[in-house]
Amino acid sequence: MTSHILSYIIFTPLIGILVIAFLPKGQGEKAKWIALATTLAVGLLTLVAFSQFQLIGEYQMVEEAEWIPQFGVQYIVGTDGISFPMVFLTALMSILACVASFGIKERQKEYFVFYLLLETGMLGTFLSLDLFLFYVFWEVVLVPMYFLIGIWGGPRREYAAIKFFLYTLAGSLFMLLGILAVYFGSTPNTFDLRVIAEQDFTLRFQQWVFMAFFLGFAIKVPIFPFHTWLPDAHVEAPTPVSVILAAVLLKMGTYGLLRFNYMLFPDAAHWFQPAMFVLAVVGIVYGGFVALAQTDFKKMVAYSSVSHMGFVLLGLAALNEVGLRGAMVQMFTHGTITGGLFLLVGVLYDRAHTRDMTHFGGLSGQVPVYAGILIFFSMASLGLPGLSGFIGEFMVLLGGFEVRPIFTGVACLGIILAASYLLYMIQRILLGPLNEKWSELTDINGREIATLVPLMVLVVLIGVYPSVLIEYVAPTLDKLNMLLNPPDTLLSSVGGAP
Amino acid sequence: MPQLEFLIKCGVYGLMGLGIIAAVGAVLLPNLFHAGLALAFVLVTIAGIFMSVGAEFLGMVQILLYVGGVMTLIIYTIMLTGRLGAKDVRAQNRQGIFAAIAAGFFVCWIGPLILKTGAWPQRESDSAPPLLSVEDLGMSLMTEYVFPFEVLGVLLFAVLIGAIVIARQDRPS
Amino acid sequence: MVTANLAYLIPLFPLLAFVINILFGRYVKDKACWISVGASALSCGIAWPLIVGVIGGTTYHHDFAWLALGGVDLKFGYLLDPLAATLLFVVTLVGTLIQIYAIGYMKGEARFSRFFAYLSLFMFGMLGVVISDNFLLFFMCWEVMGLCSYLLIGFYSEKDSAANACKKAFLTTRVGDVGFLLGILALFTLAGTLSFAELHDAVELNRDSQLMITVTALLLFCGTIGKSAQVPLHVWLPDAMEGPTPVSALIHAATMVAAGVFLVARAYPLIEASAQAAQVIAIVGTVTALTAACVALTATDIKKVLAYSTISQLGYMVAAMGCGAMVAGIFHLMTHAFFKALLFLGAGSVIHGTGTQDLREMGGLFPKMKSTAWTFLIASLAIAGVPPLAGFWSKDEILLAAHQYGNLYYYALSLTAFLTAFYMFRLFVLTFLGKPRNPDIHAHESPKSMTGPLWVLAVGSILVGLPGSFLAHNWFQDFLNRGHEVEHPVNYTVMITSIALGLAGIALAFLLYRGGLGMGEKLARSLAWPHRVSMNKFWIDEAYAAWLVRPWHALARLLFGLDAKVVDGAVNGTGAGTLGGSRVSGWFDKYIIDGTVNFIAAFTQFCSDIFRLFQTGFIQNYLLIVFAAVVFILYFGIR
């Protein structure tokens, strides 16, 4: 019996869209409740799937159907240890960002329609096992994102939205090329990931297609020279969209690297390893430095994402068990921490209507609860042990150190930089004498705390006992690791089994 | 009887001349009514020519049918449509000159062509009796040409009805 | 009967106190202190029986798989060996006492519960460090302490100086911690284990990779440099005095900064295996001890003097570690924890009583603050190395080790000992003796909750040195060296020199400062250049600001500019290029391609316009044309 649970998860938001679409005029207020109910339903379904999730390395809950048989396009969804944490994260962040979206006051119906469409796109991206289907969902994500930034964004929203759209679209075109190359390079011609994974591509072919995919994903991650859409998009997007962007969309890139680049082209991954190390380290250090130079709170967090996603890439570049696990943990954890930071930026912006850190000061006395939570998330972000950020960074660094100690040592500069920019941020906003301008500022309210508490729980939980996450991802990653480092070659390099 | 023959010849040529003059009149006369009368005259002259070439029955038909029937129809119509004598109404449109050139060219080209062609079949003995009797005509009409004749009958019937339908006054709606 | 696994609870009680105080601080209000103190007391209650057990000869160890790294599982647990037991004793005792002291000191503070929450969190971190059985857990708790240090230094965050100081402290230690983290990575890569218990064997197994061992040892030592404020990362500690005085006493004197020394002790198998690493450690420690002592000579802020003194004493301990005398270092750590905590609490009491921290405004406080003065005197004597107080025994051990290790170290440390005695008594004399220099200050003795801990610590300062003395047959050393037979040489030359230097320093201080500041200033004028060096702390802060911090930020701004101009410029340039290209192709499209199309259309229209003339709708016109055409065709056709 095949389970349809994943399809339910993917397409439930569409039901919400339908309901919102039939809302009578002037009842836009109700849209948010419908959206919340929908995201909660998705969350519930995710929990159901979670209860069915088995700790094995294979694809689970697979569902197959013909879609466009003429081209061998199928509708295949399934999950494993790589995608399920991302689905969980998506479902969770969607709920939280939906609550955070209650502050949206204009064109609510459209907003929530786009928002739910975005959720469908994200979930589909993580769950599809057919390259064509994946590409479709991947592009589906772009459209609502474009409108969400372009309509509800800040002053330069159009620029940011267009930049985001074009940039990622340009990248995904390379990916499409890669997908087509894989399609035509495989026998029989298919988009089915599971079949393609068993193909024996030549190294030359792998290299080219690896790069095509890499470019597409690198822009999404974003990896160093392709990151400039990120600060603009983040700064201009409304708070919940920034949260989704940071927490989920960036992960789509690294998820794609794991799912496609590594799974399909393991040889090319080894060939590309040095370049990935360089890109990762440059991204970490560069992102950290640029974040340090920011005075805009949101932009700083955005650049910190560049730095932190560099750690994910570093873990991926290590191409060993620890590194992969670390990358996975870092992906998840960055979603929760940076999501939380963006929510906090939004909380402050809603009240003060400015994000310029130099305009603040001394808020710790004025808004103590906010200050506490901000410090909490900052500490998590700078990798304070006991919070989840540390686990990811530690495992990534451990993995990286085994392969390239010097690069990893340089990457550690990123930790110092993270401490620098976050502490400067805390000092500028929370410490020092209170700027009298903000003596009327109110503390964070219950709804906002409610959006942050689940994240804090996750951050502490993973930070204190990381196995809760790792045991879910480990079987799949071990399988992937076997693919990347086949044991027979290891043995033969040592001396060979008899 | 060469004199008689000559006289007949003169008569025929005269008929032709009169016919042409009348035809010019029928075409150019501004008053339609006059034009109609000129046409009637032309038809009569042609009937004369028919007779002169031994087609007496056709000549009679020409006079009966055309002059008697068609002309009456035309004259009635002219009267029905009115505004006949309006002097300010031009009878000719502006392309007369072109038409004249074209027609002139046609005549000036075909005419000499006809004259140059020397080998026109000739039927001697002008005194020869008419070739065809009315009886012959009737017989062949009912035998050899019965199909076109019947078709013509149907056509005429259709025309009759059609003309009535077209010309009938619309019922006030 | 206390079962061993209750050791997990030792750090958990303070954590619980932290959680309660931070979440429900507004409800518990003034009772927050009792929650924290109670938690600490409970920790003591569990810890001490275990310590007794350790003294009795057992080693408690337990671990569980914590993090699956793939091939190996990283295990977490506790390890209670003599080393840990020593620290545990110091931390629980001093920590509890200082928290009791803080009740009085912090009374009426607006963020009273927050303060105790942080202290509890700190206790959690420190106890975690002490009982952890591997480097990673050690590091994690270590960072928690760092966070508490940050939060507590910035406790008066309305002050810009405090805000700067806490940031500086965190960042500076962070630099060291990154080294520490790299050291952990290196160690794991080298030895495949992070456990203290397995470290010795692992190092023995990898004896061949000498370079790697040295690098690992030095990277781990980076953590010590940061946390224990060794040169060149010592700059944060003096600034850390912005925090409330109990914090200075607990974190920045007695426990946290000493954890760096503890780290070296934990990593000792590595250092033993690498002579180069040991030498670097010895050099760093010695240089730190001497330079900090020099700076302390001229400091005028009572807490700054103590801060530099702390740095100097930490340098002592580190130097001892480098000289191969791990036990001596830990011994000094323990004694130092008592007398330095006492000094800070005494200083806090003075500040509490006078409202100033400036030495130049004090003087003549002895009669007004008897308890404080007496305990302060005891502590000063202890740190100056006057027998039989605690400081003497431990310092003597270190000097002895340095004497064996190398003369240069010995001389430097001896000089430091002299300077220590001098600046401590300069401090004591200027504060308590002579005449009051500022008539506006009406000093008063502090409440019992403050003086009580002072006396307990004073007793401690007198007594804790004795177990390590030859009077007790070096019981303490044997305890730490359990399992190894070691000799306890007694070098009377060193001992007497040390006593003499200490007494000389004390005497000089009395001579110079008995009559107030005059003599000292005169001396400063005659020794203008050294005085300036000392006053300006060797210009290290300035050098960092000029050569590190500013370039650091400049680089950040440069890269940001680069990002905006070049990287983003490239993107936007690509966009603009595409736009330009599309304009060109748009022009081409509009005027050439579409132009052709339009031309064809226009031409067609033109022709149509001509031909339309024929289309008059005028039937005779058509007829004319037809006729003319027929004639025409016939004309040419027939011919």
Place this chain on the structure above:
Amino acid sequence: MIIPLEHVLLFSLILFAIGMVGVLTRRNAIGILISIELLLNAVNVNLVCFSRVSEDPMAGQMFAFFVIALAAAAAAVGLAIVVAIYRTRNTVQTDEIQLLKW
């Protein structure tokens, strides 16, 4: 034949040309019909004359006969149309009822 065939042909040619001019120039629809009758008669003259000299004299006469009948039919329909147009548009001037234009 009393007169040479070519003379009759010339006559019919001229008649035809005149009729043609009439068809092409008359503004009045009835005038055009009149001119058409001229054309038809010119043709008839030809037919009859050729029949006179041909081996089978019947065909020509029959054609003429049918032409006359058709002419009558055409006249009837044409005039009916003229009447109808006149009724609707109140004119029979062809250049005023250029319905075919565009």
